[in-house]
Each structure stands twice: as C-alpha cells, then as structure tokens.
Amino acid sequence: MKLQKPRGTRDFFPDEMQKRRYVEGIMRKLTERWGYEEIKTPTFESTELFTIKSGEGIIEEIYAFKDKGGRDISLRPELTAPVMRMYVNKMQMTSKPIKLYYFDNCFRYERPQKGRFREFWQFGVEIIGGKSPDADCEVIALASSILDALNIKARLHIGHLGVIRSILKDFDINVQNDIFRLLDKKDESGIKKTLDGFSNSEKADTLIEIINLSGNDSIKAARDLIGDDVSLRELDKIVELLSIYCVDPKIDFEIARGLDYYNSVVFEIYSDELGAQNQICGGGSYQLAGLFGGKDIVSTGFAFGFDRTLEVCNVNLPPRIKVVVAATDDARAQAIKTTLKLRKYVPTYFDLMQKGLKSQLSFANSIGASHAVIIGKNELLENKVTLKVLGTQKQELVDLKECIRRITGMD
RNA sequence: GCCGGGGUGGGGUAGACUGGUUAUCCUGCAGGACUGUGGAUCCUACGACUCGGGUUCGAAUCCCGGCUCCGGCCCCA
Numbered sequence: 451m452k453l454q455k456p457r458g459t460r461d462f463f464p465d466e467m468q469k470r471r472y473v474e475g476i477m478r479k480l481t482e483r484w485g486y487e488e489i490k491t492p493t494f495e496s497t498e499l500f501t502i503k504s505g506e507g508i509i510e511e512i513y514a515f516k517d518k519g520g521r522d523i524s525l526r527p528e529l530t531a532p533v534m535r536m537y538v539n540k541m542q543m544t545s546k547p548i549k550l551y552y553f554d555n556c557f558r559y560e561r562p563q564k565g566r567f568r569e570f571w572q573f574g575v576e577i578i579g580g581k582s583p584d585a586d587c588e589v590i591a592l593a594s595s596i597l598d599a600l601n602i603k604a605r606l607h608i609g610h611l612g613v614i615r616s617i618l619k620d621f622d623i624n625v626q627n628d629i630f631r632l633l634d635k636k637d638e639s640g641i642k643k644t645l646d647g648f649s650n651s652e653k654a655d656t657l658i659e660i661i662n663l664s665g666n667d668s669i670k671a672a673r674d675l676i677g678d679d680v681s682l683r684e685l686d687k688i689v690e691l692l693s694i695y696c697v698d699p700k701i702d703f704e705i706a707r708g709l710d711y712y713n714s715v716v717f718e719i720y721s722d723e724l725g726a727q728n729q730i731c732g733g734g735s736y737q738l739a740g741l742f743g744g745k746d747i748v749s750t751g752f753a754f755g756f757d758r759t760l761e762v763c764n765v766n767l768p769p770r771i772k773v774v775v776a777a778t779d780d781a782r783a784q785a786i787k788t789t790l791k792l793r794k795y796v797p798t799y800f801d802l803m804q805k806g807l808k809s810q811l812s813f814a815n816s817i818g819a820s821h822a823v824i825i826g827k828n829e830l831l832e833n834k835v836t837l838k839v840l841g842t843q844k845q846e847l848v849d850l851k852e853c854i855r856r857i858t859g860m861d
Numbered sequence: 862g863c864c865g866g867g868g869u870g871g872g873g874u875a876g877a878c879u880g881g882u883u884a885u886c887c888u889g890c891a892g893g894a895c896u897g898u899g900g901a902u903c904c905u906a907c908g909a910c911u912c913g914g915g916u917u918c919g920a921a922u923c924c925c926g927g928c929u930c931c932g933g934c935c936c937c938a
Contacts, residue, residue, distance in 0.1 A: 454911095457929070504938045511936075528938055561862080564932065634937090707938080726933065778897060811899040819899095826897050840899070 458560075458568025472767055473760055474553060476599050477573050484592050486551040486575050491532035493555070497522040502741055503531045503711075513557045513568075525557035530751060531738065533576050538744035546579030546747075553756070565727030565758045574733075574753030583687045585750045586715045586735055590688075591695035593719060593731055593752050600763035604730060606697070608688065608717045609705035611734075612681030613672060615713065617657055621648070623710065633661060633706040661704040668701040681714070688715060711736045715750070721762045730758045771821070773798045773857060774814035778807055778826040785825045788835060791850060792823065795858050815840060821857050 455461060462470065478488070497514045513525040526532055529552050541548060553573045560566060575592065577585045590608070597604055614633070618626045625644070632640040638658050645654040656675055663671050669685050676682075685701065692699060705716050716734030724730070733752025740746035773796050777785035785800060792798040799819070801810045807826070814822045824836040829847070837853045838845035848856070 454929075500938080508938070511938090530938075558937080560936070562930085563934095566937085635935095712938095727937085729937085732938095774899095776898080806896050807898060808895065809899095813899085815899040822899075824898070828897080836898085838898075845898080 456568070458562040458566075460567060460569070468770070469765075469767060470756075470760060473600060473763060473765060474573070474756070476765070477596055477754070478551075478553065480596055480599055481551045481575060481592065484549075484588070484595075486549045489533065489536065489550050489552055490554065491526070491529065491536055491552070494523050494525050495532055495535070497524040499531050499535055499742075500524055500527060503738065511558050511560055513559055526554075527558045528556055529554060529572055529574055529753065530576065530736070531742075533751075534578075534738040534744075534749070535742055537578055538739055538742045541578075542739075542744055547585060548578040549575070549580075550578070551575040563727070564725040565755070565761065567757065571756035572753045573756050573759075574751060576749055576751035578739075578749045579747050580750060581748065582684060582715060582735060582750075583691050585748075587688060587691040587695060587697075589733060589750055589752050590692060590699070590717055591697050593717075593733065593754070594695070594697045596754070597719070600759065600765060602721065602730075602759070602763050603723075604719050604721045604762070606699045606717060606719050607702035607705055608685075608699040608715065609702050610681045610685050610715055611707065611712055612684070612714050613660065613676070613679060613703055614657065614706070616679050616681060617653060617660070617676060627710075629657070630706040633657075633704060636661075636704065663703060664700070666701075668703070672703065684714065707734060711738050711741060713737070717752070721758070723762045724758055727758065730755050730762065769820070770818070771796045771857065772817065772819040773821045773823060774810065774817070774819045775800045775823045775825065776807055776810035776814065777801070777824070780827060781825045781830055784830055788823065788825060788850060792854065792857075795854055811838075823853060 482488075497509070497512070500508055500512060508527075509524075512527050515523055517523045533550060533552065537548070551574065553571065555569055555571050557569055559568060562568060575589055577589060580586075580588070590606070594606060611630075614630070615626065618629060621629075625648075628644060629641060632644065641657060642651065642654045645651060645657075659675055660672055669682055669689070673679070673682055689699070689701070699717070705718055707716055712734055714735045717732070718729055719731035720728045721730050722728070731752055731754045733750070735748060735750040737746055737748055739749070773792055775785050775789045775792065775798060777800075782801075789798050789800040799814070799817070801813070805813065807824070811822055811824075819840055822838040822840055824838060824845070826836075829835050832847065834847050834849045835853050836845055836847050837856060
C-alpha cells in the first residue's frame with residue numbers, strides 16, 4: 451500500500467517549478483517597482499480571525515482544528531485577513547498609505563476540480579489608508595500591468611457595491627446580503643421573489659435592469675434609472691483615472707461580494723481559457739481594521755489566484771545554462787577543482803556515480819545540459835579544458851578563463 | 862454535499878464488451894557490449910492490474926463499496 455499525497459494537493463516537478471518561479475519573479479519585480487514591499491504572515495492563525503471576517507459558516511470550508519493546547523487554529527484560507535490583523539497589531543502608526551504584497555499558499559477544504567485545489571497560492575497586494583479613487587485605480591492598474599507582463603488576455607470587470615446598496619438602503623442588512631447572494635448567482639426570479647415579499651417589485655425590476663447593463667454607457671444608463679448617486683460619481687472618477695493608466699474596464703454592476711465590509715469599488719478578472727473556475731483575480735475596497743479591533747481605515751487590494759494565472763499565461767522561459775564537467779578517472783581531482791570554479795557562475799554538475807566518460811556525456815545530454823567541460827590527461831598536460839557545446843558538434847581546447855567567458859556569454 | 866467519467870510497472874498504453882496457462886507494446890531507470898567523447902544500436906536486469914468485499918471452479922475483466930483523479934453543480938472570503 452503506497453502513501454499518497456493528501457487530496458487536492460500537488461507535487462511540482464523541476465520543470466513546473468522553473469515556470470512557477472519565473473512567473474512569480476515577474477509579479478514580484480513589477481509589484482516592487484510599483485512601490486510595494488513584501489510581508490509574510492503565519493501559515494496558521496486563530497480560527498476566530500476568519501470567522502469574524504466571514505461568519506461561522508465559513509468553518510465548513512476551512513482547515514480548522516484544535517492544537518495540543520486546545521486553541522482553535524486554522525490554516526489560512528486567504529491572506530487579506532492575516533495582513534489586516536498584522537496591520538492592526540503592529541502597523542497602525544506606520545505612515546500612510548502602506549503598500550504591501552504577499553505570495554503564499556492558502557488552504558481551503560473544498561472539493562477539488564479544474565483550477566481548484568485544497569492547497570493553492572495567492573499573489574496579492576493591499577493598500578492601507580489609500581483613498582478612492584487613487585488607491586483603487588492604482589491596484590487595478592497594477593493588476594492589469596501584471597496581466598500584460600504575463601501576456602494574458604483577460605477581462606477586467608469593475609463594479610460598485612454602493613449602487614446596489616443605495617437601491618436597497620431601506621432594507622435590513624441581512625436582506626441586502628441575501629440579495630447580493632442572489633445577484634452573484636444571477637438568480638433574477640429569486641430576487642423578484644424576495645423583494646415581492648416586501649411588496650417592492652419595482653425595485654426588483656430596477657435591480658435587474660441595472661445588473662444587465664453593459665457597454666460604455668452603463669454608468670449613464672444607471673444614472674437614468676436611479677438618479678445621480680455618490681457611487682456613480684465615484685465610478686465616473688475611477689473610469690476617468692484608469693484611462694490615464696491606459697486601462698479600459700468593463701462596468702459590471704453584477705459583481706457582488708456579499709460581505710458587509712465591502713461597500714464600494716470591486717473588481718474581478720476572468721479568463722476564457724479556464725473551465726468553471728474562470729476568475730484569476732479579485733479585489734476591491736474594504737474596511738476590516740475596525741472589525742479586528744483597530745481604528746477603521748479604508749483599504750483596497752487584490753489577490754491573484756496564482757495557479758490559475760499560471761495556466762493562462764504565455765511566457766517564454768529563458769534558456770537554462772547547465773554545465774556538466776566530465777572527466778576520466780585520472781583527472782577527477784582536477785575536475786572537481788574546475789567544477790568549484792564554474793559553480794561561481796553557473797549551475798554545474800559533476801559525476802557522482804563513478805561513470806565512464808562516455809556515460810558522463812550521455813548523462814549531460816539526458817539532463818539537457820547546455821555545455822560539457824571535458825578534462826582528461828591531455829587537458830591536464832596543457833592546463834586547459836575541452837569545452838563542448840551540446841546540441842552541436844563543436845568542441846575546443848581552451849583555458850578555464852576563456853571557457854567561463856564563453857559559457858556565461860561575458861566578454 | 863450532489864451528478865457524470867476514469868484509475869494496468871516511474872511515464873504512456875494493449876487486454877475488459879465475450880472471465881481461462883507466464884498480462885502486450887513503447888519509454889524510463891540500472892548494468893553491459895564500450896575506461897577519451899553525447900543523442901544511435903544490441904544484450905541483460907528492474908518494474909503494474911487503485912483498495913476492500915461479492916459472484917465464480919477461476920476475476921485486470923462482471924457486481925457493490927472505499928480512496929483518488931478528471932469534468933460539471935453548489936460554494937468561492
């Protein structure tokens with residue numbers, strides 16, 4: 451009976467890791483250029499951190515357990531709450547805005563399917579204390595810029611929860627949240643039914659018209675339906691500012707995040723190249739600090755689903771330089787010294803299995819090495835090495851300095 | 862939690878409908894032919910029926926269940 455990895459987890463092979471690291475590197479580099487600094491929070495937190503944010507029901511989808519001291523602990527299902535916890539604990543006095551980013555694994559106890567795993571990675575940013583529309587637009591523009599850098603074709607949708615909240619402002623918050631849930635499902639008859647219960651079917655019609663708006667005039671059309679609203683004016687500003695960033699979003703009032711602390715700009719990015727789980731990024735403006743016992747402050751951020759992003763990105767990995775030092779028996783000592791020198795510059799392999807020269811070269815070929823450096827009696831006598839470029843027939847006797855120069859491409 | 866389709870050496874597969882001797886082929890890995898030159902060739906070795914139960918004289922094959930993978934539903938902070 452074999453041991454298997456737990457359900458919904460994955461092993462990553464070297465080729466995959468190379469791609470993951472490469473894409474991660476692009477995201478990090480870009481984000482740092484935009485002035486964000488990396489932070490890291492614990493892999494597990496108090497369960498309470500997540501239930502405060504999302505309600506007790508969320509426990510069903512969390513890896514929650516009691517530790518040996520009887521504490522309620524959870525593997526983090528996302529990173530916004532931990533980041534805000536950290537902010538409330540230690541960073542409230544830091545000058546604003548605070549711009550942070552993270553890249554880490556998260557865990558959710560859900561049924562795995564395409565694009566959904568029990569352990570998955572998120573890359574995200576948070577701006578704490580940035581004001582609308584500037585902060586919102588910056589994170590949206592950064593997300594868009596990341597898509598460009600990864601050569602991803604995707605759809606950016608922006609909405610504003612204030613629009614729907616203002617239509618529903620006379621209703622109890624629980625009713626509002628029910629409606630948001632139905633909106634998310636696009637369940638129009640459910641919306642009608644719920645609002646009819648409050649003899650308010652004309653509001654249901656308005657809602658349904660609003661969420662079905664699309665195209666460039668959506669904001670104007672919404673204004674015709676509900677009159678001028680502060681949320682619509684905010685959206686106007688967002689669109690105007692984003693155009694300076696050369697970002698062209700689709701206005702979509704259907705985006706619903708049915709949690710109290712989301713109350714204004716929200717956005718989601720979808721790819722058509724995925725299956726049912728087609729969202730690769732989500733974000734928006736939120737207020738969580740107060741919930742966590744801090745002074746309330748407006749924040750905004752996004753999180754990319756790293757695994758899904760990886761599925762749809764189109765990047766060309768840089769060619770890998772790998773050098774194998776191959777030696778005859780009587781030259782092994784010198785070969786090890788040469789290997790050490792090469793390792794100051796490039797990944798270098800040396801035989802660990804007492805293989806013959808032929809077999810060492812065969813190994814070089816099978817691991818896809820770019821160069822082989824051969825050392826035997828002749829090379830020892832001349833104090834030089836034979837540099838062989840694999841994939842071609844070329845080889846040449848050169849001194850070590852020249853050899854390094856050629857491999858690294860330095861002049 | 863629900864629906865559907867899968868699981869045969871490390872990877873990819875044939876065999877199943879129609880149960881029957883030693884489970885097919887490719888690849889891989891290890892060693893050798895071959896201790897100064899890679900990709901080729903040849904030889905040798907290694908290595909599998911997802912797990913449990915049932916039907917049967919006999920199960921990789923038929924039936925039931927578990928686990929798990931894939932796709933979808935639900936959910937998606």
